[in-house]
Amino acid sequence: MYDVSTPDRLIESTxxxxxxxxxxxTSPRAxxxxxxxxxxxxxxxxxxxxxxxxxxxxxxxxxxxxxxxEILGGPGTAVERxxxxxxxxxxxxxxxxxGRLTQDPDVxxxxxxxxxxxxxxxxxxxxxxxxxxxxxxxxxxxxxxxPGPTAATIVAVLQGGYVVARAAGTSEPFxxxxxxxxxxxxxx
Amino acid sequence: MYDVSTPDRLIESTxxxxxxxxxxxTSPRAxxxxxxxxxxxxxxxxxxxxxxxxxxxxxxxxxxxxxxxEILGGPGTAVERxxxxxxxxxxxxxxxxxGRLTQDPDVxxxxxxxxxxxxxxxxxxxxxxxxxxxxxxxxxxxxxxxPGPTAATIVAVLQGGYVVARAAGTSEPFxxxxxxxxxxxxxx
Numbered sequence: 430m431y432d433v434s435t436p437d438r439l440i441e442s443t444x445x446x447x448x449x450x451x452x453x454x455t456s457p458r459a460x461x462x463x464x465x466x467x468x469x470x471x472x473x474x475x476x477x478x479x480x481x482x483x484x485x486x487x488x489x490x491x492x493x494x495x496x497x498x499e500i501l502g503g504p505g506t507a508v509e510r511x512x513x514x515x516x517x518x519x520x521x522x523x524x525x526x527x528g529r530l531t532q533d534p535d536v537x538x539x540x541x542x543x544x545x546x547x548x549x550x551x552x553x554x555x556x557x558x559x560x561x562x563x564x565x566x567x568x569x570x571x572x573x574x575x576p577g578p579t580a581a582t583i584v585a586v587l588q589g590g591y592v593v594a595r596a597a598g599t600s601e602p603f604x605x606x607x608x609x610x611x612x613x614x615x616x617x
Numbered sequence: 618m619y620d621v622s623t624p625d626r627l628i629e630s631t632x633x634x635x636x637x638x639x640x641x642x643t644s645p646r647a648x649x650x651x652x653x654x655x656x657x658x659x660x661x662x663x664x665x666x667x668x669x670x671x672x673x674x675x676x677x678x679x680x681x682x683x684x685x686x687e688i689l690g691g692p693g694t695a696v697e698r699x700x701x702x703x704x705x706x707x708x709x710x711x712x713x714x715x716g717r718l719t720q721d722p723d724v725x726x727x728x729x730x731x732x733x734x735x736x737x738x739x740x741x742x743x744x745x746x747x748x749x750x751x752x753x754x755x756x757x758x759x760x761x762x763x764p765g766p767t768a769a770t771i772v773a774v775l776q777g778g779y780v781v782a783r784a785a786g787t788s789e790p791f792x793x794x795x796x797x798x799x800x801x802x803x804x805x
Contacts, residue, residue, distance in 0.1 A: 531783040585776075585777030
């Protein structure tokens with residue numbers, strides 16, 4: 430029982446610390462303290478901080494994908510599903526747990542840690558492109574709509590919406606940007 | 618002559634250091650050293666680091682506005698001008714000097730330092746909205762196009778394009794997002 434939950438607690442503690450303090454500010458000792466795990470136990474399960482950070486980022490990416498899939502894989506037209514995804518409840522001023530990693534220089538400098546961040550955005554773009562292609566083929570969207578670049582635009586709107594909301598200190602610019610792209614998508 | 622250029626050198630040094638090390642990593646001593654100015658001279662011209670940071674951010678914002686105005690205030694249809702702005706040469710992987718300030722917790726925590734960041738984005742959105750309204754009124758864009766949210770989308774696409782490009786380690790996702798929003802705008 431103990432052995433099953435210790436790696437979990439170590440991963441969760443690493444996620445929290447990465448979010449609060451960034452990679453450079455996250456020490457193995459702080460991870461152990463927060464997880465209530467000893468140094469021996471930590472090194473029994475993980476080879477070190479990079480290994481734990483990789484597991485932590487991987488779990489964040491997995492959760493994000495599951496949340497996206499729940500909406501995009503659900504019922505409705507393409508625009509309805511994209512709209513439900515863009516408008517789902519989110520803590521805009523906290524920002525995106527994946528997007529924020531792009532501002533952590535230590536994460537970006539390590540190819541192993543950058544990979545899951547890159548792959549998550551690529552997956553999201555491809556998933557959105559598939560939904561848009563479906564909508565186009567069903568005649569829900571204009572026949573001229575190019576799913577790939579449109580999906581890239583939607584991903585950027587989300588990430589940039591967080592940036593501009595943060596600058597404004599309110600979620601309003603995020604919602605405006607979402608309204609704008611959905612209106613462009615919905616044009617006949 | 619000396620008196621004229623010292624404040625300038627201090628402001629430029631502060632801009633460079635804010636970019637390289639962030640607010641917390643920018644010390645008055647480092648600013649003086651880089652500017653080749655003494656402590657007395659610095660405090661003769663500026664009340665301290667917050668005052669210098671404000672001048673530095675203000676100058677960055679001013680330069681950004683001038684660069685935008687040069688293109689959006691130029692000749693061409695609305696879509697041509699927006700397209701020229703989005704496609705102008707930029708160092709995508711370096712990111713936006715204004716947008717990056719939203720990731721500096723000390724800048725965001727100080728209302729005086731956050732204000733020029735917020736105002737620059739608001740100005741950019743309004744400027745783009747004015748161009749789009751012009752285009753709509755001239756019949757260049759669909760009559761149903763709502764300039765405000767569309768402009769908010771364009772600002773977010775730029776900022777989010779930088780984020781996703783950084784994750785990918787290449788400017789490709791930025792250009793894809795730009796292509797996507799321009800295609801949506803250009804639909805009849």
